Amino acid sequence: MRIRVSGTHFPLETLGPGRRLGIWLQGCPLACPGCMSRHTWDAESGESVDVEALLELWRSALGRGAAGMTVSGGEPLAQPAALAELLRGAARLRTAWTRPGTTDDGLPADLLVYTGYEESELDTSRRTALASADAVVTGRFRVAEPTGLVWRGSANQRLTPRTGLGRVRYAPHLDREADGPAVQIVVESAQASDGPAGPLSVRLLGVPRRGELLYFERWLRERGLRLRERSWRP
Numbered sequence: 001m002r003i004r005v006s007g008t009h010f011p012l013e014t015l016g017p018g019r020r021l022g023i024w025l026q027g028c029p030l031a032c033p034g035c036m037s038r039h040t041w042d043a044e045s046g047e048s049v050d051v052e053a054l055l056e057l058w059r060s061a062l063g064r065g066a067a068g069m070t071v072s073g074g075e076p077l078a079q080p081a082a083l084a085e086l087l088r089g090a091a092r093l094r095t096a097w098t099r100p101g102t103t104d105d106g107l108p109a110d111l112l113v114y115t116g117y118e119e120s121e122l123d124t125s126r127r128t129a130l131a132s133a134d135a136v137v138t139g140r141f142r143v144a145e146p147t148g149l150v151w152r153g154s155a156n157q158r159l160t161p162r163t164g165l166g167r168v169r170y171a172p173h174l175d176r177e178a179d180g181p182a183v184q185i186v187v188e189s190a191q192a193s194d195g196p197a198g199p200l201s202v203r204l205l206g207v208p209r210r211g212e213l214l215y216f217e218r219w220l221r222e223r224g225l226r227l228r229e230r231s232w233r234p
Contacts, residue, residue, distance in 0.1 A: 001024065001050070001051045001081065001082050001083050002048050002049065002050055002051070002054060002082065003046050003048070003049060003050075003051050003054065003079055003083070003085075003086060004025065004026040004027060004043065004046050004047070004084035005024065005046055005048075005049055005054070005104065006024040006025065006037075006039065006040045006045075006046045006047075006073065006074055007024045007046075007203070008021065008022060008023050008024070008054070008057055009021075009022045009186060009203070009205060010022070010060075010061045010066065011061075011063070011064075011066070013181075013184055014068060014151075014181060014182060014183060014184045014205055014206070014207070015070040015072060015112070015114070015151055015205070015206060016067075016068055016070045016110075016112045017067055017068065017110075017153060017169060017170075017173065018066075018067025019065065019066060019067055019128055020061075020066055020067055020068045020070050020112075021051070021058055021066050021068075021069045021070070022053060022062040022069075022070050022072070022205060023036070023047075023057075023069065023071045023072070023086075024040060024071075024072050024073055024074060025040075025044030025045065025071065025073040025074040025075070025078070025079055025081065025083070026040055026042070026045055026073070026074050026077040026171050027040070027041070027042065027043030027044075027045075027073070027075065027078045027228070028040055028073055028078060028116070029043075029075060029078055030075055030117075031112065031118040031138060032140050032142070032143075032226070033143055034142075034143030034205070035140065035141055036076070036204070036213060036231060036232055037073070038136060038231050038233075039231040040073050040074035041074070041076040043078065046074075049162065050221045050225060051082060051085050051086050051088075051089065053223030053233075054086055054091060055086070055089045058089075058090050059092055059093055060083040062093065062094060062096075062109060062132055066109055067109055067110070068089055068109045068110040068111060068112060068115075068134075068169075069086060069109065069111050069112070070083075070109070070112045070114070070115075071083065071087070071112070071113045071114070072114040073114065075115065075116055075117075076129075077113065077117055077122075077126045077129055077130075078111055078113055079109045079128070080125045080128065080129035081124055083113075083114055083129045083130075083182045084132070085170070087113070087129070087130070087131070087132035087133055088131075088132050089109055090111055090132070091111065091132040092217075092223075094108055094109045095108075104150045105225060107168060107169055108165060109168075110134040110135065110165055110166060111132060111133050111134045111135075112133070112134065112135045112136070112171050113130060113133045113135075113136050113137070114136075114137045115136060115137070115138055116138075116139065116140045116141065117128075117138060118139055118140075119136055119138050119158070119160070122138075123213075124224055127164065128203050130162070133162055133163075133166075134161065134162060134163045134166035134169065134170075135159060135160065135161045135162060135163075135166040135169070135170045135226050136159075136160050136162060137152060137157055137159050137160075137161065138150065138156065138157065138158050139154070139157035139158055139198040140154075140156070140157075141153045141154050141157070141158055142154040142155075143221060144164060145188075146209070146210045148177045148178055149175070149176065149177060149178070149211075150173055150176050150177065150178040150179075151173070151178075151207060152207060153207045159173065159174055161174075164165045164233070168220075175232065178226040179211075180208070181205050182207055182209055182212065183204050183205065183207075183208050183212060183216065184204070184205040184206055185202065185203070185205075185216070186202070186203040186205060187200055187201070187202050187225075188200065188201045188202075189201075194213070199220055200225065200229065202225060203222060204216060211231075217230070
C-alpha cells in the first residue's frame with residue numbers, strides 16, 4: 001500500500017519519550033490557524049512511498065535502540081487505511097525487540113500518533129486506523145490556548161494511552177510540564193549524487209512554545225542562516 005509522506009527523522013527526541021522514529025504524513029484537511037507545518041497541508045505534495053519502505057526505517061530504528069515511533073503530520077487520519085497498515089506492521093516488527101533492556105525503561109518500543117481530530121470525531125474508520133497505537137494525542141491546535149504540558153501544542157489537546165504498554169509508558173507524562181528542549185533543530189543539505197550541494201533545509205521538530213519560532217529565526221540568523229521560506233507563515 002502507498003502512503004504520502006512529508007518527511008521522516010531518526011532520532012527524534014521532542015515528540016514522545018526517548019529516541020524515536022518520526023514520520024510526518026502529508027495532507028491535512030483541518031488547517032489549524034497558527035500551525036507551524038503548513039507545508040504538510042497539501043494532500044498532493046510530499047512523496048508517495050510504499051508502507052514497507054517506512055517499515056524498513058522502523059526496523060533500522062529498532063536496531064539502533066529506538067524507544068518508539070511517532071506519527072504526525074499533516075493529519076495522519078486523512079490516510080486511514082495506509083496508517084492502519086503502517087501501525088499494524090510496526091507493532092508486528094517490534095515483537096522481536098520486546099526483551100528487557102530494549103529501551104531505557106525496559107519496555108517495548110511504543111507507537112504514538114498525533115491527530116487534530118477530537119475523540120468524539122473518531123468514527124469507525126479512524127478508530128480502526130488507530131487500533132495498533134499505544135497512545136494518541138487528539139485535538140485541534142489552538143494558537144490562543146498555549147500550554148506547558150509536554151508534547152502538546154495547546155491546552156485543549158489530550159494525550160490518551162490506548163493499550164497496556166501505553167498506560168505504563170505515558171502515565172508519568174499525562175500532566176507533566178515540559179522541562180527540557182521542546183524543539184530539535186535538524187539542518188540538511190540537498191545534494192545530488194553527481195553535483196554540488198544545494199540550499200540548506202532547516203527543520204524544527206517538536207512543539208515550540210509561544211514565541212519560540214521567532215526566537216529560532218533570530219538564533220539561526222545570528223549563525224548565518226537566513227530563512228527564505230517559513231512553513232509557519234502563509
